Amino acid sequence: MQDYLLYIVIAALLMAGLLIWLLLSRKKRKRADTIPKSGKTNTQSVNLKERLVKTKNGLLGQIAELLQLRGKIDEELLEDLEEALIKADVGVETSGDIIDKLRLRIREEKITETVEIQRTITGIIKDMMLADYAGKEPGLKELNSKPLVILFTGVNGVGKTTTIGKLAKRYVDTGKSVLLIAADTFRAAAIDQLAIWAERAGADISRQNQGADPSSVVFDGLKKALNSNVDIVLIDTAGRQHTKINLMNELNKIDRTIKKVIPDAPHESLLVVDATTGQNALMQAEMFGKATNLSGVVLTKLDGTAKGGIVVGIKHQLDVPVKLIGVGESTADLRDFSVDEFLKAIFD
Amino acid sequence: MFNSLQERFDGIFRKLKGKGKLNDDNIKEAMREIRRALLEADVNFKIVKNFVDQVSEKAVGQEVMKSLTPGHQVVKIVHEQLIQLMGSQNFKLNFNDNRTNKIMMVGLQGSGKTTTSAKLASLGRKKFKNISPMLVACDVYRPAAIEQLTVLGKQLDIPTFTINTKNVVKIAKKALKEAESENKNLLIFDTAGRLHIDQVLMKELRDLKQTIQPDYIFFVADAMTGQDAVNVAREFNDQLEFDGVILTKMDSDARGGAALSIKAVTGKPVVFLGAGEKISDLEEFHPKRMADRILGMGDVLTLIEKAETAIDEEEALKLAEKMKKNQFNLTDFLNQLAQIKKMGPLDQLMGMLPGMNNNAMKNVKVDDKEMARIEAIILSMTPRERDKPALINGKRRLRIAQGSGSSVQQVNRLLKQFEQMKIMMKKFNNPKFMKSGMLPF
Numbered sequence: 001m002q003d004y005l006l007y008i009v010i011a012a013l014l015m016a017g018l019l020i021w022l023l024l025s026r027k028k029r030k031r032a033d034t035i036p037k038s039g040k041t042n043t044q045s046v047n048l049k050e051r052l053v054k055t056k057n058g059l060l061g062q063i064a065e066l067l068q069l070r071g072k073i074d075e076e077l078l079e080d081l082e083e084a085l086i087k088a089d090v091g092v093e094t095s096g097d098i099i100d101k102l103r104l105r106i107r108e109e110k111i112t113e114t115v116e117i118q119r120t121i122t123g124i125i126k127d128m129m130l131a132d133y134a135g136k137e138p139g140l141k142e143l144n145s146k147p148l149v150i151l152f153t154g155v156n157g158v159g160k161t162t163t164i165g166k167l168a169k170r171y172v173d174t175g176k177s178v179l180l181i182a183a184d185t186f187r188a189a190a191i192d193q194l195a196i197w198a199e200r201a202g203a204d205i206s207r208q209n210q211g212a213d214p215s216s217v218v219f220d221g222l223k224k225a226l227n228s229n230v231d232i233v234l235i236d237t238a239g240r241q242h243t244k245i246n247l248m249n250e251l252n253k254i255d256r257t258i259k260k261v262i263p264d265a266p267h268e269s270l271l272v273v274d275a276t277t278g279q280n281a282l283m284q285a286e287m288f289g290k291a292t293n294l295s296g297v298v299l300t301k302l303d304g305t306a307k308g309g310i311v312v313g314i315k316h317q318l319d320v321p322v323k324l325i326g327v328g329e330s331t332a333d334l335r336d337f338s339v340d341e342f343l344k345a346i347f348d
Numbered sequence: 349m350f351n352s353l354q355e356r357f358d359g360i361f362r363k364l365k366g367k368g369k370l371n372d373d374n375i376k377e378a379m380r381e382i383r384r385a386l387l388e389a390d391v392n393f394k395i396v397k398n399f400v401d402q403v404s405e406k407a408v409g410q411e412v413m414k415s416l417t418p419g420h421q422v423v424k425i426v427h428e429q430l431i432q433l434m435g436s437q438n439f440k441l442n443f444n445d446n447r448t449n450k451i452m453m454v455g456l457q458g459s460g461k462t463t464t465s466a467k468l469a470s471l472g473r474k475k476f477k478n479i480s481p482m483l484v485a486c487d488v489y490r491p492a493a494i495e496q497l498t499v500l501g502k503q504l505d506i507p508t509f510t511i512n513t514k515n516v517v518k519i520a521k522k523a524l525k526e527a528e529s530e531n532k533n534l535l536i537f538d539t540a541g542r543l544h545i546d547q548v549l550m551k552e553l554r555d556l557k558q559t560i561q562p563d564y565i566f567f568v569a570d571a572m573t574g575q576d577a578v579n580v581a582r583e584f585n586d587q588l589e590f591d592g593v594i595l596t597k598m599d600s601d602a603r604g605g606a607a608l609s610i611k612a613v614t615g616k617p618v619v620f621l622g623a624g625e626k627i628s629d630l631e632e633f634h635p636k637r638m639a640d641r642i643l644g645m646g647d648v649l650t651l652i653e654k655a656e657t658a659i660d661e662e663e664a665l666k667l668a669e670k671m672k673k674n675q676f677n678l679t680d681f682l683n684q685l686a687q688i689k690k691m692g693p694l695d696q697l698m699g700m701l702p703g704m705n706n707n708a709m710k711n712v713k714v715d716d717k718e719m720a721r722i723e724a725i726i727l728s729m730t731p732r733e734r735d736k737p738a739l740i741n742g743k744r745r746l747r748i749a750q751g752s753g754s755s756v757q758q759v760n761r762l763l764k765q766f767e768q769m770k771i772m773m774k775k776f777n778n779p780k781f782m783k784s785g786m787l788p789f
Contacts, residue, residue: 083393089574092387156597157458157570188499193492241600246717274458278390278574280600301457304543306576 073106073117081121088309088346089278094316098124122343128316129339137337138296138321141267147179147225149233149258149265152298153251153288154272156239159300161190163272163326164234165197166334176231178203181221183214183254186238194236201331204230214238214250215257222261235266242287255292270323272298275308285314296323299337303328307346353603356385357426357643365419372408378422379404389603392578395433395612403429427639434635435611439592439619441564445478448527449534450560454553454588455568456580457541460596462493464568464622465538466500467630468594472534473506482532483508484523486516486556487540497538507532516552520559537562544583553588565590566619569606571598577606578613585614592619595633599623599696607638623696641700651691651700658690671773678734681766682726685719694719724752725762737763 078099085095101124102117111117130136141148150167152160161184168178180198182205184190191207198205206221218235225233237254240247258265269292273281288294299308302325311322322337360381367374379400386396406425415421443449451468453461469481483501485508487493494510501508507530509523520537527535537560542549557565567581567590584590593610598621607618618633637650655664667684670676691697726734728751733739740748740763749756 086387087393087575089390089576092384155572155600157460159458187496188503189492189495192495193490196491241597243600274570274572276456276570276573276576276580278572278577278605279388279603280390280572281574301543304456304576305545305579306574310574 073112077117078103081117084347085309088307090309090346091279091282091313094128094313097316098128098312118347122347125312125343125346126339128312129321129342131315132319133321137339138323139336140296140323143176143231145264147230147233147262148267149222149225149235149262150268150270151235151237151255151258151266151292152270152272153237153292153294154239155241155284156187158239158272158274158277159326160184160239160272161193161197161236163298163300163324163334164194164236165201166326166331167324168197168203168232168234169201169331170334171232172202177229178232178234179221179225179228179230180205181218181225181233181235182207183217183221184236184238185210185212185214185217190236190238203234204228215253218254218257219261222258222265226261242284248287248291251288251291266292268295268323269293270296270298271320272300273308273311273314275299275302276304276306277308277310279310279313281310282313282317285318285320289318289320294320296321298322298324298326300326302326302345303333308342309346311342353385353389353605353642356381356388360385361419361423361643364422365417367419370407370418370422375404375407375422379407382426386605386608389608390572390574390577390605392575392605392609392613395578395609398612399429399433423643427643430608430639430642431635433608433612434638435617436635437617438632438634439617441472441475441619443472443476443479443534443563445476445533447533448524449479450524450537450562450564451535452537452539452557452560452562452565453568453594454539454565454584454590455541456543456570457490459541459568459570460622461541461568462487462496462538463500464566464594464596464620464630465497465536466504466506467622468566468620469501469506469534469536470504471630472536479534480532481506481534481536482523482527482530484519484535484537485510486519486537488514488516488519489540493538493540509535516556517559520556524560535560544580544587550583550587557588564592566592566594567610567616568594568596569610571595571604571606571621572600573606578609581606581610581614581616585616590614590616592617594618594620594622594630596622598631599629599693607633624693629692651697654691654697659687663687674770674774676770676773678726678729678737678766679731681769682723682734685723689719721752721754721758722762725749725754725759728752737766 081102082095082099085098086092090098098121102121105111105120105124106117109116109120111120126135140150152164154160164180168180171178178201180194180203182191182194184194185208188210191210195205195207197203206217206224208217208220214237221235222233235254235258237251238247240251242248255266255269271285271288271294273284277284285294285297297311297314297320299311299322302308308325314320315322322342325335325337325342327333327335360378364370364374364378382403383396383400386399387393391399403422403425406429407422453465453468455461465483469483472479472481483497483506485494485497487497494508498508498510509519509526511519511522513519516539523535523537527533537556539553539556540549542553544550565588567584567588569577569581573580581593593614593616595604595607595618598604611617617635621631621633623629623631631650634650663683664687667676667680670680688694688697725748728748729740729744733744733748740759745756745759749759752759
């Protein structure tokens with residue numbers, strides 16, 4: 001902690017130097033830095049644009065085509081596969097690992113058929129995604145003791161509140177009683193948004209005013225849950241950048257508060273990740289995992305063109321599995337994660 | 349912002365610069381690393397390929413090989429290519445005082461349209477004298493989106509136009525009328541987030557565009573977007589012909605590859621960067637400065653602009669004079685901290701300083717709360733103590749520590765570092781030092 005001091009002093013010092021420099025060179029700079037005004041820019045990069053037009057065929061179609069053309073499996077084919085993985089946001093490192101494993105298997109098993117390649121590479125990724133789960137998707141924990149507490153975290157705008165609303169509906173539909181805790185006391189109207197969802201889903205909501213201390217909201221909410229004997233508690237937290245230390249500390253405090261009321265809670269701590277997110281999601285999972293021990297990922301907005309490949313990296317590098325996916329706006333569009341469907345989406 | 353990309357480039361170039369001569373292998377290796385760095389920053393795959401091809405084509409040319417400083421030549425090429433990728437011209441907002449100016453915000457869900465709308469309204473009012481903004485809530489789908497905009501508007505003292513209907517065209521028409529009767533000459537239309545492949549909702553935007561005839565359409569994109577960023581941007585551009593891109597959430601450690609990709613795919617420039625939840629945090633995008641930042645050259649120009657808006661000139665002059673004469677005391681330091689605070693979060697400012705992203709600084713997360721602690725310590729001193737820190741003996745230290753809720757060690761540390769700071773300030777006053785690379789001009 002103490003080291004901050006040093007750097008603040010350094011920063012102040014540099015700022016001081018800058019000030020002097022600014023005053024000395026002000027006139028000079030003003031002449032040099034006249035910013036040209038620009039009108040609307042025309043599309044100059046037509047070529048690139050054309051080249052970027054999405055291929056009609058899925059990757060497997062392309063592989064088949066390539067194989068027909070060349071009649072053999074070679075490095076170029078492997079590179080194309082790696083490209084597909086990177087384009088799906090699987091990430092350079094994890095893609096590299098997958099392709100290395102594939103290369104090894106091709107050599108060892110003397111694979112020559114496209115169908116075989118397809119089966120092998122999906123098998124490799126499947127093993128990666130389901131490692132430690134005996135080849136089955138882990139899914140959300142079942143209710144052992146009342147209430148089952150699920151904490152939702154994530155950066156801004158990934159769909160935490162919406163996911164909670166949908167999940168609440170799902171639980172209510174199966175006859176469970178659900179309490180939502182509105183611990184996003186920061187974003188304007190976040191509490192109202194959750195309240196609307198609570199009403200739609202037929203769930204109860206525990207809330208305070210905007211600006212209230214989120215830990216205190218959580219504390220009161222959990223007390224209420226214990227008193228009213230509800231089955232499921234879903235906690236909504238404010239979206240926060242994982243780089244903001246204060247906010248991550250705040251989250252850690254929420255986590256500790258939960259444990260104070262219910263020692264073995266939260267039973268699930270879910271990081272909500274937007275499928276369009278790129279490599280940054282890895283950092284998110286790492287930092288959120290430090291503040292609250294993550295038990296899973298919810299991958300939202302899979303109904304767009306993004307593939308959400310980053311979850312492969314999150315499982316492979318940080319060992320946090322995907323538990324739920326969001327594929328649309330309606331409540332029925334929150335589903336349990338299925339690795340086969342996911343792989344189909346990546347390669348098609 | 350861009351920090352990790354910057355670190356990667358730093359490492360790659362240090363290796364290159366260390367070599368007296370470059371051969372094909374050196375360059376090939378460097379290009380492989382650049383490719384990886386860009387891919388990990390979420391720059392689009394095709395664009396990375398193109399970028400690397402172009403750089404290596406230029407780098408293996410005779411001039412670079414023959415040059416005495418081939419490593420620097422490669423950096424220069426990368427720098428030029430980066431600027432070209434992001435567009436070499438700066439975008440300028442222009443408003444006409446005599447009629448209603450209209451801006452339409454579009455983008456995916458959760459990209460930050462509502463917050464950015466408010467930021468933009470605030471920026472318009474601040475930067476243009478006769479501009480009076482009004483927010484128009486056209487997000488009729490997300491629960492509580494309209495409330496969110498209204499609350500933000502209230503915080504800024506900017507009116508928000510809402511009517512209870514699901515028909516956005518109707519909302520827009522009424523808003524335009526209202527603007528005329530209320531003398532508002534800047535309307536910002538916040539639309540609902542939608543998927544680029546949702547034909548029905550995309551048509552709604554086209555209809556809205558038809559009705560509003562906006563001066564600008566801005567596509568709001570999350571800086572953390574991965575490879576799909578270009579697909580989304582292209583589709584929105586094909587359907588709506590937007591004018592520019594606003595990248596949000598730049599205060600995260602996102603490597604912002606989208607900034608490098610979107611311009612190349614759509615031909616439309618990135619115009620603003622949104623960083624932080626504070627309303628003031630909308631920053632103009634300058635391709636050259638951004639290239640500087642990515643390549644670890646700092647972004648002193650933006651820093652200076654921030655300084656100019658936040659710092660009182662007279663005060664600054666006085667301060668500079670004091671530093672020159674080495675009369676800088678703790679009261680001045682306190683003032684300086686207050687001014688720095690006005691300029692924005694510390695970690696953002698530090699990112700703009702050249703050389704601030706080397707390995708030593710890598711793991712340092714600066715917390716603005718620490719600044720409050722320093723202030724508390726100084727404020728617990730008497731004016732005389734602030735003037736002459738030498739006065740502060742053990743007893744006084746204890747009192748100061750207790751008064752500020754910190755430990756004696758923290759007080760000691762502050763005093764020691766303040767002394768070191770003064771020594772370094774002397775060096776700053778030496779013009780030779782200023783030229784020797786502290787600042788890269």
